[in-house]
Amino acid sequence: MEMAESSDNEQEIGRKVIIKNFVALKKYMHPDPIIDCETDFELLTVTDRRTIQGKGLIEKNEAIFRKVMSKGARGYKDFKERLKKTWQTELLQLIVCAENGQNTREIEDRLKKIAVLSPEYIKHRGELKEDLMRFYKWSHSKVLLSPLIEENDTPLASFYIRPELNVNTLQDMFKTEGVANREIYLKADAGLGKTTFSKYLATSWYQAHCPDEDAQYFEMKDMDCMRDFDFVFLVLLRDSNTSCSVDELIFKLIISKLANSTSFTEEFIEKLLSREKCLVILDGLDEWTHPNTQCERGPRSIPHRNVREKCTIITTTRPWKLGDLNLSSNELGKTVELTKLSHDSAGTLVTRTLLRLKSPPHNMSIEIDDTSLVKEIFNSRVAHLAYVPLLLMYMICLSCEGFNIGKSKCELYVKIVELLLLRTTQKYGNIHKPLSSVNSSMLFLNMINVRNTSHS
Ligand SMILES: Nc1ncnc2c1ncn2[C@@H]1O[C@H](COP(=O)(O)OP(=O)(O)O)[C@@H](O)[C@H]1O
Numbered sequence: 001m002e003m004a005e006s007s008d009n010e011q012e013i014g015r016k017v018i019i020k021n022f023v024a025l026k027k028y029m030h031p032d033p034i035i036d037c038e039t040d041f042e043l044l045t046v047t048d049r050r051t052i053q054g055k056g057l058i059e060k061n062e063a064i065f066r067k068v069m070s071k072g073a074r075g076y077k078d079f080k081e082r083l084k085k086t087w088q089t090e091l092l093q094l095i096v097c098a099e100n101g102q103n104t105r106e107i108e109d110r111l112k113k114i115a116v117l118s119p120e121y122i123k124h125r126g127e128l129k130e131d132l133m134r135f136y137k138w139s140h141s142k143v144l145l146s147p148l149i150e151e152n153d154t155p156l157a158s159f160y161i162r163p164e165l166n167v168n169t170l171q172d173m174f175k176t177e178g179v180a181n182r183e184i185y186l187k188a189d190a191g192l193g194k195t196t197f198s199k200y201l202a203t204s205w206y207q208a209h210c211p212d213e214d215a216q217y218f219e220m221k222d223m224d225c226m227r228d229f230d231f232v233f234l235v236l237l238r239d240s241n242t243s244c245s246v247d248e249l250i251f252k253l254i255i256s257k258l259a260n261s262t263s264f265t266e267e268f269i270e271k272l273l274s275r276e277k278c279l280v281i282l283d284g285l286d287e288w289t290h291p292n293t294q295c296e297r298g299p300r301s302i303p304h305r306n307v308r309e310k311c312t313i314i315t316t317t318r319p320w321k322l323g324d325l326n327l328s329s330n331e332l333g334k335t336v337e338l339t340k341l342s343h344d345s346a347g348t349l350v351t352r353t354l355l356r357l358k359s360p361p362h363n364m365s366i367e368i369d370d371t372s373l374v375k376e377i378f379n380s381r382v383a384h385l386a387y388v389p390l391l392l393m394y395m396i397c398l399s400c401e402g403f404n405i406g407k408s409k410c411e412l413y414v415k416i417v418e419l420l421l422l423r424t425t426q427k428y429g430n431i432h433k434p435l436s437s438v439n440s441s442m443l444f445l446n447m448i449n450v451r452n453t454s455h456s
C-alpha cells in the first residue's frame, strides 16, 4: 500500500516537473540519443520509434514526453536515466532542481548557451569528464610519503595539509575583485608542495563533481570553487620533453592515457578548451624546457598557449625561473606564493606520517611517539628546515630508522644520502655490483631531489 502511494507520488512529481519545464525540455533535449539509449525499460516500442522517426526536434520531444508521462513513475525514472546516460547533464540538473523546488534560472541560461552543441559533442564531453575523473582518481589521488618509501603511496585526501598561501582562499587565487584571473603563477621553492598542491586541485575538482567517501576531507569552500570549472587538466611538465604547446601537452600527457582516448580528437579538445570553463595546471615549469624543434612560436620560456576566454592556466614553478621568463606583467597575470608550513601544520604532518608508517601496509615498529618526535625535530639545530614538507618527511624517516637527523644542514643531507644508499643496497644488493640502468637512475634521481632542495 505504502509502495503504491510513494510511486503515485513520484509519478505526480514527474508529471508536474515535466509540465512546468516543458518549454525548455522540448527545445533543448536531443531526442535521438534518448530514443536510441539502451536501458532495461521499454519506453518506446518499435512502432513508437517508427512513428516518431520522421518528425522534427520539437515534435519528437513532445512524443517522448507523452510516452514518459503515460508510463508513470517507472517511465519518469527511466527518462532521467536516459538523460544521464546520454550526457544531457544540464537537463537532468534542471529536472532535479525543479523536483527540489529550487530556482532553475541559472541552468536555463546555461541551456540557452549550449543549445548550439551537437549531440556528438555533448556525448564526448560527458565521456571525457568521466574518463578524466577516473584518471585523476587512479593516478593523482595519492602522494609519496617520501622518496625513501617508494612502494606504497598514501591517499592524498586524508594526508594532505592545507598549505600556507599568500591568498586567503582558492577563490582569491582564481578571481580578483570578481574578475577571473586567466594566468596564474604559483611560485615556491623545491619540496614546498607545488606538485602536491596541483594534485590537490585535481582531486578536489573530481570530488566536487562526483564526491566519494573521501569528500569529507575537503573544505567546502575549495569544493565550491573547483566545481565552477567544467574541466581540469593537470599536466606534469617533468613528464614531457617533446611538446611545446599547452594543447599538445594536454593531448600527449593526459588524453592519450584515458579509457576512451581515441574518441577524443585534437579538434574536439581544441573546441572544448575554447567553449568550456577549463582549468589547466602546468606543474613544474622549472622542470621543462622548450624542445629543440623548429617551432617559431614565442616566447620559448613557457609552453605556448592560445588566447581563450574561459580558460584559466596555473603554472607552478620555483621562484628563480619566474625571474628568467622575461614576461610582461600582462602575460604573468597573478602571482601567488606557497610558503613554508606553519609550526602547527608541521606538527600535524609528523603525527599523520607516523600514523601512516605504523599502520598497514608499512607496519613499521616505531618506538617513538609523535609528541617526542616533534620535540626531537624542533629542538634540533636543523629545526628551521622542518617547515619544508619534503625535508620534514626525510627527517621523520631518518628518525624512525634510528638515524640521527644531524646538527647542520650539511649533516642532514649527508644522512639523507646515506639512507638513500642504504635503501638502494637493501633493495638491489651491494652498491659495488653493477647496477642496472633503472636502479642507478632511481638512486641518481633520489639524490638529485636532495641536491635540488639544498639549492632552494
Ligand atoms: N600540503 C602537504 N601536505 C602533506 N604533505 C605534503 C604537502 N606538501 C608536500 N608534501 C610532502 O612533501 C613532498 C614533496 O612535495 P612536492 O609537492 O613534490 O614539492 P615540490 O613540487 O614543490 O617540489 C610530497 O611528496 C609530500 O610527501
Ligand SMILES: [Mg+2]
Pocket: 194, 195, 196, 284
Ligand atoms: Mg614538483
